Amino acid sequence: MRFVDEFRDADKARALSAKITSLCEPGRQYKFMEVCGGHTHTIYKHGLEDYLPENITLVHGPGCPVCVIPMGRIDDAIHIARQPGVLMTSFGDMMRVPGSGGNFFDSNAEGTNIRMVYSPLDSLKIARQNPDMHVVFMAIGFETTAPSTAMTMLRAAKDGIDNFSVFCNHITIIPAIKAILDSPDLRLDGFIGPGHVSTVIGCRPYEFIARDYGKPIVVSGFEPLDILQSIYMLMVQLKEGRSDVENQYSRVVPWHGNPTALRAIAETMELRPYFEWRGLGFISHSALRVRETFERFDAELRYEIPGVRVADPKACQCGEVLKGVLKPWECKVFGTACTPETPIGTCMVSPEGACAAYYNFGRFTRTRVREASLSTVDDLAASARRVPS
Amino acid sequence: MIEILTDRPDLAKVDVSGVKRAINIGLVAEEGIAPGDWVLIHVGFALSKIDEVEAKAAMEFLESIGKAYEDEIAALRDSEIV
Amino acid sequence: MSNATAPSEREQQVLDRIERARRRRAKVKEERITLAHGAGGKATQTLIEAVFLDAFRNPLLEPLEDAASFTVDGSRLALTTDSFVVSPLFFPGGDIGDLAVNGTVNDLAVAGAVPKYLTAGFILEEGFPVTDLIRIVESMRAAAQTAGVAIVTGDTKVVQRGKADGCYINTAGVGVREYPGPLGAATVRPGDAVLVSGPVGEHGVTVMLARGELDIEADLESDTAAVHGLVADLLAATPGVRAMRDATRGGVATILNEVAKAAEVAVVVDEDAVPVAAEVRGASELLGIDPLYVACEGRIVAFVDGAAAGNALAAMHRHPLGRQAAIIGTVRADPPGLVLLNTAFGGTRICDLLVGDPLPRIC
Numbered sequence: 001m002r003f004v005d006e007f008r009d010a011d012k013a014r015a016l017s018a019k020i021t022s023l024c025e026p027g028r029q030y031k032f033m034e035v036c037g038g039h040t041h042t043i044y045k046h047g048l049e050d051y052l053p054e055n056i057t058l059v060h061g062p063g064c065p066v067c068v069i070p071m072g073r074i075d076d077a078i079h080i081a082r083q084p085g086v087l088m089t090s091f092g093d094m095m096r097v098p099g100s101g102g103n104f105f106d107s108n109a110e111g112t113n114i115r116m117v118y119s120p121l122d123s124l125k126i127a128r129q130n131p132d133m134h135v136v137f138m139a140i141g142f143e144t145t146a147p148s149t150a151m152t153m154l155r156a157a158k159d160g161i162d163n164f165s166v167f168c169n170h171i172t173i174i175p176a177i178k179a180i181l182d183s184p185d186l187r188l189d190g191f192i193g194p195g196h197v198s199t200v201i202g203c204r205p206y207e208f209i210a211r212d213y214g215k216p217i218v219v220s221g222f223e224p225l226d227i228l229q230s231i232y233m234l235m236v237q238l239k240e241g242r243s244d245v246e247n248q249y250s251r252v253v254p255w256h257g258n259p260t261a262l263r264a265i266a267e268t269m270e271l272r273p274y275f276e277w278r279g280l281g282f283i284s285h286s287a288l289r290v291r292e293t294f295e296r297f298d299a300e301l302r303y304e305i306p307g308v309r310v311a312d313p314k315a316c317q318c319g320e321v322l323k324g325v326l327k328p329w330e331c332k333v334f335g336t337a338c339t340p341e342t343p344i345g346t347c348m349v350s351p352e353g354a355c356a357a358y359y360n361f362g363r364f365t366r367t368r369v370r371e372a373s374l375s376t377v378d379d380l381a382a383s384a385r386r387v388p389s
Numbered sequence: 390m391i392e393i394l395t396d397r398p399d400l401a402k403v404d405v406s407g408v409k410r411a412i413n414i415g416l417v418a419e420e421g422i423a424p425g426d427w428v429l430i431h432v433g434f435a436l437s438k439i440d441e442v443e444a445k446a447a448m449e450f451l452e453s454i455g456k457a458y459e460d461e462i463a464a465l466r467d468s469e470i471v
Numbered sequence: 472m473s474n475a476t477a478p479s480e481r482e483q484q485v486l487d488r489i490e491r492a493r494r495r496r497a498k499v500k501e502e503r504i505t506l507a508h509g510a511g512g513k514a515t516q517t518l519i520e521a522v523f524l525d526a527f528r529n530p531l532l533e534p535l536e537d538a539a540s541f542t543v544d545g546s547r548l549a550l551t552t553d554s555f556v557v558s559p560l561f562f563p564g565g566d567i568g569d570l571a572v573n574g575t576v577n578d579l580a581v582a583g584a585v586p587k588y589l590t591a592g593f594i595l596e597e598g599f600p601v602t603d604l605i606r607i608v609e610s611m612r613a614a615a616q617t618a619g620v621a622i623v624t625g626d627t628k629v630v631q632r633g634k635a636d637g638c639y640i641n642t643a644g645v646g647v648r649e650y651p652g653p654l655g656a657a658t659v660r661p662g663d664a665v666l667v668s669g670p671v672g673e674h675g676v677t678v679m680l681a682r683g684e685l686d687i688e689a690d691l692e693s694d695t696a697a698v699h700g701l702v703a704d705l706l707a708a709t710p711g712v713r714a715m716r717d718a719t720r721g722g723v724a725t726i727l728n729e730v731a732k733a734a735e736v737a738v739v740v741d742e743d744a745v746p747v748a749a750e751v752r753g754a755s756e757l758l759g760i761d762p763l764y765v766a767c768e769g770r771i772v773a774f775v776d777g778a779a780a781g782n783a784l785a786a787m788h789r790h791p792l793g794r795q796a797a798i799i800g801t802v803r804a805d806p807p808g809l810v811l812l813n814t815a816f817g818g819t820r821i822c823d824l825l826v827g828d829p830l831p832r833i834c
Contacts, residue, residue: 044820096827110503118758119433148434250447251440251443258416330481330485360823361821407690407753408689408691408754410687
């Protein structure tokens with residue numbers, strides 16, 4: 001596939017890996033956070049950590065919209081799904097997230113009708129096909145997905161579809177990044193910036209990270225070479241003593257974002273004063289709800305939701321993993337009580353969650369061996385010397 | 390690759406390795422979209438048009454790194470320090 | 472020149488703890504059956520071990536191979552059963568009738584048996600069109616003829632409208648084991664090669680698209696086929712075949728995990744070496760799923776003695792159903808029970824069993 005395969009080339013990876021290593025100051029440890037769950041997934045899926053020297057650590061951030069949904073909101077969704085005449089539609093990765101009484105699959109086993117869709121627009125199709133049912137779309141995601149929900153509501157309004165509404169759980173990325181930066185537990189050297197969120201919000205919103213906190217951030221694509229190149233760009237910034245916002249994903253991310261998408265969001269949604277993020281607690285102005293002018297599409301108004309705050313299970317340490325304070329395997333229940341089959345927390349359920357990524361892809365005994373031949377200039381010289389004349 | 394459906398101007402057909410799907414182009418229509426363009430797709434919507442100039446620049450950078458790396462190896466292999 | 476660093480001791484302790492947890496006796500935690508239990512992944516395995524194996528336990532069932540092998544009065548036989556609940560009933564490349572015959576024929580074939588006789592049990596929904604039933608039965612007749620088997624007994628039940636999704640079929644099959652050697656996952660050992668007989672994921676993706684909910688067009692067909700001929704050729708040409716499996720729900724990755732666990736070995740696969748049709752790759756990218764976990768219905772995975780790998784590959788290539796066969800990996804001693812994937816990119820990762828059906832990834 002074009003624009004994908006070229007960015008998966010192993011030889012270029014080795015070259016980038018060598019350049020990254022050559023920029024490391026001996027004895028210094030580097031910690032970069034990749035915010036976006038999609039990046040976490042790529043890193044583990046392609047074994048990218050094998051390409052990085054020992055002194056660079058990647059810390060996994062809270063950019064996984066499935067991972068940060070509090071259990072209480074799942075319960076609320078199931079409550080709505082239980083109402084007579086409701087057909088709920090949801091993205092696939094939400095189906096296994098556990099609420100306090102089970103996940104969407106469990107709920108279906110007890111009689112609800114929660115159906116998986118690939119696009120919010122599918123909900124409109126289902127609404128047209130089932131005029132006697134009310135279709136509620138479980139909307140999740142960052143600013144990447146919010147425009148799609150917005151466009152769907154606009155379309156529903158235009159087409160006069162009246163048996164459709166949205167249970168809005170969209171969240172915004174900047175407050176989460178700020179919460180990480182303000183957290184005393186974490187000392188980061190830089191950020192691998194979200195890729196797809198940036199196609200919508202652009203790169204300007206990240207300027208405060210470089211300007212006010214002095215950390216470099218490179219907006220990165222999702223192929224393995226993209227991530228390696230972004231790490232290289234971060235190392236260059238550190239070496240040159242700079243902290244700037246740079247865009248590695250320029251082929252897809254426009255610096256000013258997507259104005260049409262932002263307008264669609266603004267027309268149909270507004271910021272909530274505060275919202276609970278699993279593991280990070282309440283963050284102000286970090287989530288969206290349906291605007292008053294579109295209130296006929298707001299499932300929260302149509303159906304009274306319990307809105308009970310459910311505390312995470314005692315054993316669950318998702319919060320610390322989401323903040324990057326703990327590595328997945330450092331969580332007390334990782335792999336034993338909490339597995340993909342029996343997840344306690346969302347980090348294990350979502351395929352982009354750090355725990356799931358590590359359990360499914362990275363978990364095995366291995367020694368981190370640098371590329372056997374030629375990863376540093378010294379190695380090159382040494383091996384050259386060994387060649388008999 | 391894209392082909393715009395005539396009866397529904399907000400929809401277009403995209404081709405991914407021979408598999409075709411209808412997607413909504415409402416979010417990129419403003420910047421102008423035409424058959425032959427490449428787009429980023431997310432949950433049934435085109436989110437962004439791929440900038441071929443930038444893509445080329447990105448590839449060139451990677452090629453140059455690869456080339457420099459190969460040159461270094463070749464040079465060191467040829468060098469003999471006696 | 473290499474620079475090796477042992478993983479921190481604490482990480483190692485955690486990994487050990489996880490290994491012990493994975494080996495614990497299976498227990499079904501859910502109160503009700505969910506769709507995940509039918510997907511062929513971890514949930515299915517746990518259900519089989521905790522409920523069925525626990526109750527029915529006997530030496531013939533324990534190996535949990537695709538068919539049971541035993542001897543009756545000196546005759547070496549294989550017996551298998553399968554139920555078919557696919558929706559939609561008709562799809563590009565075939566229908567539920569084709570699956571019903573080929574699926575059971577294939578389970579017998581990979582046990583090293585020549586398939587002989589099949590049963591056919593039908594559960595029909597009130598209101599199901601008779602013309603559709605005739606179509607399905609005709610497919611079964613043709614498939615049985617191609618496979619050289621006879622359908623010798625059967626059963627019909629009708630249930631109320633709303634149950635049975637139109638038509639469910641169960642088939643059981645018996646075959647004669649002519650292959651003298653032992654076959655089975657337990658015989659797989661380090662040094663063995665892993666082969667697959669053709670491109671993966673075609674059936675699963677075809678059916679997903681045929682459900683029509685996705686507005687995706689692709690030129691794809693199910694790969695449903697009877698592979699007993701291919702298997703016979705493979706066995707005839709290659710001494711040293713250890714085990715074969717019919718890749719169905721859960722795809723190739725599930726089989727590799729089952730064998731790795733049963734034989735307590737590591738299976739290492741080269742991602743690049745696994746044949747995947749371009750359209751399957753494209754559709755999988757669009758859907759956010761991994762072709763390695765998508766169902767096939769006419770592909771086998773074979774574990775053979777490393778020394779015989781070339782032979783085995785050539786034998787498969789000679790057969791029309793094996794033209795795109797490939798060697799996709801090898802078996803190692805360590806780490807036991809795991810499947811590792813060498814990515815196209817050069818890294819290595821684990822390829823574990825999924826819990827349920829592959830769920831599309833959105834980001």
